[in-house]
Amino acid sequence: MSGQKLLSTIGFYALVVVIVVFSVFPFYYAIVTSFTTGTDLFKINYWPRAFSWANYETVLGGRNFVRSIWNSVFIATTTVVFALFLAVTASYALARVRFRGRGLLLMMILAVSMFPQIAVLAGLFELVRFLGIFNTPWAMILSYVIFTLPFTVWVLTTFMRDLPVEIEEAAIVDGATPWIIITRVFMPLLWPALVTTGLLAFIGAWNEFLFALTFTSSETTRTVPVAIGLLSGASQQEIPWGPIMAASVIVTVPLIILVLIFQRKIVAGLTAGGVKG
Amino acid sequence: MAKIELKNVTKSYGAVQVIKGIDLTIEKGEFMVFVGPSGCGKSTLLRLISGLEEITTGDMLFDGERVNNLIPSKRGIAMVFQSYALYPHMKVYDNMAFGMKLDKTSDAEIRKRVENAAKLLQIDHLLDRLPKQLSGGQRQRVAIGRAIVRDPRVFLFDEPLSNLDAALRVQTRLEIAKLHHSMSNVTMIYVTHDQVEAMTLADRIAVLRDGRLEQAGTPAELYEHPNSLFVAGFIGSPKMNFLTGKFAEAEGCTTLGVRSEHLEVVDNSPWTGEVLHVEDLGSDHFLFVEIGSDEPVIVRRPGKATIPVGTRVSIAPKPGHLYRFDKDGKPVR
Numbered sequence: 001m002s003g004q005k006l007l008s009t010i011g012f013y014a015l016v017v018v019i020v021v022f023s024v025f026p027f028y029y030a031i032v033t034s035f036t037t038g039t040d041l042f043k044i045n046y047w048p049r050a051f052s053w054a055n056y057e058t059v060l061g062g063r064n065f066v067r068s069i070w071n072s073v074f075i076a077t078t079t080v081v082f083a084l085f086l087a088v089t090a091s092y093a094l095a096r097v098r099f100r101g102r103g104l105l106l107m108m109i110l111a112v113s114m115f116p117q118i119a120v121l122a123g124l125f126e127l128v129r130f131l132g133i134f135n136t137p138w139a140m141i142l143s144y145v146i147f148t149l150p151f152t153v154w155v156l157t158t159f160m161r162d163l164p165v166e167i168e169e170a171a172i173v174d175g176a177t178p179w180i181i182i183t184r185v186f187m188p189l190l191w192p193a194l195v196t197t198g199l200l201a202f203i204g205a206w207n208e209f210l211f212a213l214t215f216t217s218s219e220t221t222r223t224v225p226v227a228i229g230l231l232s233g234a235s236q237q238e239i240p241w242g243p244i245m246a247a248s249v250i251v252t253v254p255l256i257i258l259v260l261i262f263q264r265k266i267v268a269g270l271t272a273g274g275v276k277g
Numbered sequence: 278m279a280k281i282e283l284k285n286v287t288k289s290y291g292a293v294q295v296i297k298g299i300d301l302t303i304e305k306g307e308f309m310v311f312v313g314p315s316g317c318g319k320s321t322l323l324r325l326i327s328g329l330e331e332i333t334t335g336d337m338l339f340d341g342e343r344v345n346n347l348i349p350s351k352r353g354i355a356m357v358f359q360s361y362a363l364y365p366h367m368k369v370y371d372n373m374a375f376g377m378k379l380d381k382t383s384d385a386e387i388r389k390r391v392e393n394a395a396k397l398l399q400i401d402h403l404l405d406r407l408p409k410q411l412s413g414g415q416r417q418r419v420a421i422g423r424a425i426v427r428d429p430r431v432f433l434f435d436e437p438l439s440n441l442d443a444a445l446r447v448q449t450r451l452e453i454a455k456l457h458h459s460m461s462n463v464t465m466i467y468v469t470h471d472q473v474e475a476m477t478l479a480d481r482i483a484v485l486r487d488g489r490l491e492q493a494g495t496p497a498e499l500y501e502h503p504n505s506l507f508v509a510g511f512i513g514s515p516k517m518n519f520l521t522g523k524f525a526e527a528e529g530c531t532t533l534g535v536r537s538e539h540l541e542v543v544d545n546s547p548w549t550g551e552v553l554h555v556e557d558l559g560s561d562h563f564l565f566v567e568i569g570s571d572e573p574v575i576v577r578r579p580g581k582a583t584i585p586v587g588t589r590v591s592i593a594p595k596p597g598h599l600y601r602f603d604k605d606g607k608p609v610r
Binding site: 173174175 | 327329348349352354355356358359360361362363364365375376379380423427455
């Protein structure tokens, strides 16, 4: 019996190791590569052999890379702020206000997120041109908010529905307007959900490539993924793997730090809706 | 402080009418209890009075002023919910102060009122705690405190005791009764499905059934002069015995009602049968006697049980304590 138990324990951890290696390996390989230079790049090394900051110096010393980071920070943050504001107010209405066509509206919101980016790219490009925001951060913010909202609204609507109606009614009796209910009663209760959806919106905006590539023309308005994609080597034939990997590590680290900071909130947020109490 | 008048009030959700025309006047300072089986519309009626739901037709007057479309906070009401409905992220003090803060009451005034209410309810040592750190009874007191500080014209209670255990329920019931005595000028409306709560707390009871007012009156009136078969069966514990068929025909009615305490064991009577079951409560006991009616007849006798199960006994009603109802459930006079 105990032999069987030991075996199943070993099996369990073996599976854990496989899964961890499987998901972490690409990032690990990027880190290892980012510290190698020259012809070492084209040897397959699973363990770091040389250690050099040269690639990082190349990237950060590049003309506009730091600028790109700031563009990304600004765009991602603004996207999150807009998306959360719109989603919280919309989900209050969708979860709590009875009106005709509510179910249909929710379905339509979900349907929007089903279109592939490439399908709406042309239309969105026209819209961006029409609004005169081409080659500005607002073009990206607009398109990211559009693509983030369906998910954010759905998640927050689900959470909002789970909040007891009596708490809202108590606030109404206390004289609270819908705005006060949202900001002073519901928002504090929704923090885990807000952090979770906000973080996912941030990651989505941070990593997005296609729109950022299409809606920018000058180097100073590029976001980080585009800047990395357009890193060029000494000649057309050379792909600068070292600097690309260094840049990738630089832009991934902030995300990992954010997730670690909010990790406990995320876990609470993902489970809070499921269990009463 | 408010006299509340309902004039032919109805409420419909789409095609479904849940309140079917209710006329009722609740006097100033009165403790009115709405009672009835689940789904009778008693909670809906309370929500109509609170303003959380709007009435479909009819009129509602507070002190003669029409409040049909007035929002809850402008009606001068305070409500205590079944599930307490405290704000989970606020301390007890902030829970009680929230409404006044929205009213822009001065901080000193808020502090004074919260502390007074907290003292009255003996929760003044809990003001710095969060709701999750309190027991069920304490939470319910905070909810009552939150209502008191609003200094309302009308107090509304929506089944406030149904989440508490039996011992706490009796204790909190007593506190609500005390509260009513100490705030005798405030009108209180209390919803419950428990007729014992209704009988013990109410100045007057309104029995609701299927969206209609079945009867309104003092507990004694309802107990002694029920206006229908339904009220007779709903008020009083154990339930009034109902006899049909030959038992009722002998008295010239369709249904004959007699309360358990108005039945006696006698030497000889047409109502004779076997004792099926005995419930001994210590101070008194109940005999369940099978005399050939639809259900066993319950007889309440004082003291400890002396008649064993299986004995054949004769029972008879005390004179003048029979309730006779016609085929529509109305009393025969």
